[in-house]
Amino acid sequence: MRVRRWTAGCLAASLVVSVAACSSSSSSTNTSTSTSSSSAAGSGTAPAPTSSGSSAAAVTSSGTLVVDTAFQLKTADPGRMFEPTGLLVDHAMYATLLTFAGDDVKKPVPDLAESFTASADGKVYTFKLRKDAVFSDGTPVTSADVVFSLNRVKNLKGNPSFLMDGITVTTPDATTVVLTSATPNPAIPFIVPNSALGILNSKAVKAAGGSDAAGADTSDKAETALNTNSQGAGPYTLTSYSTTTQVVMTANPKYWGTKPKYEKIIVRNVQANVQKLNVLKGQSQIAVDLSPAQADGIGSTVQVVNGASPNVFFLFTNNSSAISKITSNPDFQQAVRYGVDYDSLVTLAGTGAVQANGIIPTMFLGSLAAGTGVKRDVAKAKAALAKSGLNNPTIKLAYPSDIQVNGLNFGDLAARVQANLKEIGITVTLAPASVQTALETYRGGKEEMGLWEWGPDYPDPGDYLNFLPGQVVGKRANWLAGQSPALEALGAKAASTIDDATRATQYTQIQTMMNEAGPIMPLIQPAQVLVAANSVKNVKSNALWLVDLSELG
Amino acid sequence: MPGPRKRARHGDLSVFISKRLGIGVVLIFGVMLMSFVLTQLVPGDPAAANLGQQAVEDPTVVAAFRHKYGLDKPLPVQFLTYLWNVLHGDLGLSQQSHRPVSTDLAEYVPATFELAIFAIVLSLLIGVTLGVLAAVTRDRWPDQVLRVVSLAGVSMPTFWIALMAFYLLFFKWGILPGGGRLDPTETAPAHITGMYTVDALLHGQWSLFGAALYHLALPGLVLATYTIGLLLRFTRASVLEILGNDYVRAARAKGLPERVVVMRHVLRPALVSIITVAGVAFGSLLSGAVLVENIFSWPGLGQYAYLSAINLDLPAIMGVSLVVAVVYISMNLLVDVLYGVIDPRIRLS
Numbered sequence: 001m002r003v004r005r006w007t008a009g010c011l012a013a014s015l016v017v018s019v020a021a022c023s024s025s026s027s028s029t030n031t032s033t034s035t036s037s038s039s040a041a042g043s044g045t046a047p048a049p050t051s052s053g054s055s056a057a058a059v060t061s062s063g064t065l066v067v068d069t070a071f072q073l074k075t076a077d078p079g080r081m082f083e084p085t086g087l088l089v090d091h092a093m094y095a096t097l098l099t100f101a102g103d104d105v106k107k108p109v110p111d112l113a114e115s116f117t118a119s120a121d122g123k124v125y126t127f128k129l130r131k132d133a134v135f136s137d138g139t140p141v142t143s144a145d146v147v148f149s150l151n152r153v154k155n156l157k158g159n160p161s162f163l164m165d166g167i168t169v170t171t172p173d174a175t176t177v178v179l180t181s182a183t184p185n186p187a188i189p190f191i192v193p194n195s196a197l198g199i200l201n202s203k204a205v206k207a208a209g210g211s212d213a214a215g216a217d218t219s220d221k222a223e224t225a226l227n228t229n230s231q232g233a234g235p236y237t238l239t240s241y242s243t244t245t246q247v248v249m250t251a252n253p254k255y256w257g258t259k260p261k262y263e264k265i266i267v268r269n270v271q272a273n274v275q276k277l278n279v280l281k282g283q284s285q286i287a288v289d290l291s292p293a294q295a296d297g298i299g300s301t302v303q304v305v306n307g308a309s310p311n312v313f314f315l316f317t318n319n320s321s322a323i324s325k326i327t328s329n330p331d332f333q334q335a336v337r338y339g340v341d342y343d344s345l346v347t348l349a350g351t352g353a354v355q356a357n358g359i360i361p362t363m364f365l366g367s368l369a370a371g372t373g374v375k376r377d378v379a380k381a382k383a384a385l386a387k388s389g390l391n392n393p394t395i396k397l398a399y400p401s402d403i404q405v406n407g408l409n410f411g412d413l414a415a416r417v418q419a420n421l422k423e424i425g426i427t428v429t430l431a432p433a434s435v436q437t438a439l440e441t442y443r444g445g446k447e448e449m450g451l452w453e454w455g456p457d458y459p460d461p462g463d464y465l466n467f468l469p470g471q472v473v474g475k476r477a478n479w480l481a482g483q484s485p486a487l488e489a490l491g492a493k494a495a496s497t498i499d500d501a502t503r504a505t506q507y508t509q510i511q512t513m514m515n516e517a518g519p520i521m522p523l524i525q526p527a528q529v530l531v532a533a534n535s536v537k538n539v540k541s542n543a544l545w546l547v548d549l550s551e552l553g
Numbered sequence: 554m555p556g557p558r559k560r561a562r563h564g565d566l567s568v569f570i571s572k573r574l575g576i577g578v579v580l581i582f583g584v585m586l587m588s589f590v591l592t593q594l595v596p597g598d599p600a601a602a603n604l605g606q607q608a609v610e611d612p613t614v615v616a617a618f619r620h621k622y623g624l625d626k627p628l629p630v631q632f633l634t635y636l637w638n639v640l641h642g643d644l645g646l647s648q649q650s651h652r653p654v655s656t657d658l659a660e661y662v663p664a665t666f667e668l669a670i671f672a673i674v675l676s677l678l679i680g681v682t683l684g685v686l687a688a689v690t691r692d693r694w695p696d697q698v699l700r701v702v703s704l705a706g707v708s709m710p711t712f713w714i715a716l717m718a719f720y721l722l723f724f725k726w727g728i729l730p731g732g733g734r735l736d737p738t739e740t741a742p743a744h745i746t747g748m749y750t751v752d753a754l755l756h757g758q759w760s761l762f763g764a765a766l767y768h769l770a771l772p773g774l775v776l777a778t779y780t781i782g783l784l785l786r787f788t789r790a791s792v793l794e795i796l797g798n799d800y801v802r803a804a805r806a807k808g809l810p811e812r813v814v815v816m817r818h819v820l821r822p823a824l825v826s827i828i829t830v831a832g833v834a835f836g837s838l839l840s841g842a843v844l845v846e847n848i849f850s851w852p853g854l855g856q857y858a859y860l861s862a863i864n865l866d867l868p869a870i871m872g873v874s875l876v877v878a879v880v881y882i883s884m885n886l887l888v889d890v891l892y893g894v895i896d897p898r899i900r901l902s
Contacts, residue, residue, distance in 0.1 A: 435599030
């Protein structure tokens with residue numbers, strides 16, 4: 001009897017919880033449906049899929065697209081933004097002088113600038129603005145807005161400020177903008193499409209406390225305003241913004257270009273392993289962060305766009321004998337170069353990954369052709385090790401252990417490298433560390449051997465001159481200026497060459513030389529996987545902003 | 554007119570609370586000092602953590618970053634400045650969100666609070682009920698089953714339970730929503746407390762209240778699993794201990810119904826230890842919701858703390874530490890006061 005009473009009590013308690021859940025379930029469905037209807041009314045755009053057989057409300061409606069990504073977002077203010085999620089959303093809200101169409105980042109195409117010309121010395125770029133472009137409040141886009149926006153990026157001294165290094169912006173008239181570089185800078189057409197260089201409505205931003213003057217790093221107060229309302233001339237405007245929940249954008253009714261298909265885009269912060277279930281369930285239409293393993297066999301209800309990512313994993317051996325007498329030995333470097341099994345690393349990275357034939361990713365100008373990268377040659381590696389005079393060398397391989405790039409763990413790659421080199425007689429001790437700790441030793445040039453990744457700052461081969469002696473990454477491997485004069489001379493020449501065909505040849509030569517000797521070994525480009533509902537058309541992976549939301553159909 | 558004894562009791566309580574508040578202030582100072590020292594000891598540079606690979610190579614950019622966040626000042630000055638600012642309600646600027654930490658906390662703390670309150674209510678409701686049931690059916694099959702349940706609750710890793718619950722209840726069966734505080738197309742209620750269920754109720758938005766409660770169910774249930782197991786075990790043990798007392802036998806001998814014996818003479822004294830556990834568990838729920846918040850895309854304190862830690866966002870780390878310390882201290886104080894309310898013997902002593 002007593003048991004029965006207590007059991008009844010427990011059941012009652014459970015029922016209370018269940019009823020609450022069920023009643024709210026129906027409420028939620030109703031709410032969602034009504035919201036969906038209202039958004040559908042004004043859009044008239046392509047319907048998005050809905051889930052079936054579930055009491056959980058389908059979140060999409062006609063004209064609403066939900067994109068799931070694990071946020072890397074600090075701000076929506078273009079002048080301060082340089083994170084992947086920021087690039088994704090800002091590209092939809094801010095037009096730039098030039099842009100890239102779809103997945104082709106080898107050829108900048110007009111955006112706000114209808115045309116541009118370059119001086120013969122590669123120092124002066126003149127952009128002619130189109131006359132019909134307006135901001136989301138209807139104000140025409142003028143050259144003064146461009147000057148303000150680009151100078152603001154420069155003077156905010158934030159993450160993207162380096163894009164404007166050595167560049168001055170002038171404006172002879174209301175529709176002409178001139179970018180002048182102190183040194184030849186053929187990368188300018190590839191730099192200006194960056195979402196960080198999105199053009200702002202200068203009047204509105206100034207009214208919100210914005211400044212483009214020297215000292216803007218302390219005087220500019222417009223960030224909060226730009227995180228509330230966008231002030232761009234892009235296809236979307238900002239509706240709501242949160243660095244942890246979601247960013248909602250609505251189609252810009254005053255957009256001067258091709259109208260986007262979706263009335264509303266919701267970019268949600270969702271962990272990678274949950275994104276798969278959401279997209280399969282119809283709760284989202286695009287999942288951005290799935291690994292190849294998660295995308296394999298995902299089924300026919302969704303489409304998988306799987307290509308190589310522009311991120312390059314690379315290995316370096318420290319070139320300083322003060323840091324390591326082993327890794328600075330050129331023959332040891334050759335042993336490592338030919339001892340790594342690149343094919344097995346590609347297999348480990350999954351479908352869509354490719355070997356990094358050179359340090360420049362396959363989709364950029366000047367990249368090496370497929371199959372021309374370094375191949376494993378155990379005999380050659382052993383011979384090089386024998387020539388080095390090192391007997392059973394033991395080295396430490398440092399890498400960040402708490403981050404993934406394109407769903408790939410550094411630790412997995414490091415373990416594979418360790419096994420590869422063991423076969424040729426090199427003992428590798430793994431030295432994982434949190435990314436913040438590892439970054440400090442890496443940037444300080446103190447790692448004996450390091451496994452790292454480079455994501456493009458802009459899709460131009462010039463960005464990869466950072467790997468040459470005396471440059472950013474070169475210094476981290478203590479590959480200092482003057483240690484490879486021929487390579488450095490070629491790099492200097494490539495940096496000032498304007499003609500793309502000539503540049504392509506020069507960068508090919510640079511990478512071929514780097515593949516023959518030196519302390520830096522490109523390994524792989526992991527896969528960039530986009531999983532989308534079949535109803536979403538024109539899904540293309542972009543090296544800079546992951547996917548162009550305004551191009552989706 | 555209150556009698557002299559009652560007045561004295563109130564006076565005692567005021568002194569007790571004042572003393573505890575005083576100790577609390579010292580503890581909070583200690584927590585802040587420890588947090589500050591520990592964040593300084595962690596290898597890593599906030600500038601390197603927050604600036605990009607190109608920006609960190611530019612000394613002017615690095616200098617601007619350090620100046621903006623006050624990292625260019627000596628450590629003691631940084632700490633004293635921080636303390637002074639905290640006393641004036643300024644918790645500094647977050648390096649990850651570029652917003653005042655107080656603004657961030659005002660957004661994230663209520664989200665976690667709502668989740669933790671839901672989880673603790675669920676835990677008390679289920680854990681205590683089942684604990685009493687297990688005790689009164691000692692060594693019979695309900696007790697045996699509940700022992701396995703409680704063991705499972707405290708043993709299974711939360712992330713595993715979260716993923717399984719997400720897969721089954723959301724993906725497979727579609728009973729509960731997947732993640733987030735609301736569906737993406739729904740608009741949050743106007744901010745009053747920051748807790749969507751409460752704000753929706755205060756605004757009379759019943760469907761939104763239902764939606765918010767619906768979204769709470771799955772993460773709340775997962776977060777409550779451990780606490781349910783814990784409370785079940787504690788309740789069972791406490792009730793069993795009290796059931797053996799003479800006064801319980803006397804109550805039964807007087808012919809009182811078992812329900813009355815358990816509710817009036819057993820459960821009330823057992824509540825002392827249950828409340829202790831629940832108080833500590835609530836603090837843990839607040840500070841330990843990282844995994845659940847991550848999996849269920851719940852924008853709460855856990856996610857914020859995690860992001861702060863990996864970005865070496867010192868003001869945010871300090872802010873989170875401060876909140877957690879205040880919550881723990883407040884909960885302990887509340888538990889101590891509740892002891893006296895539940896058991897007058899404790900109050901008198």
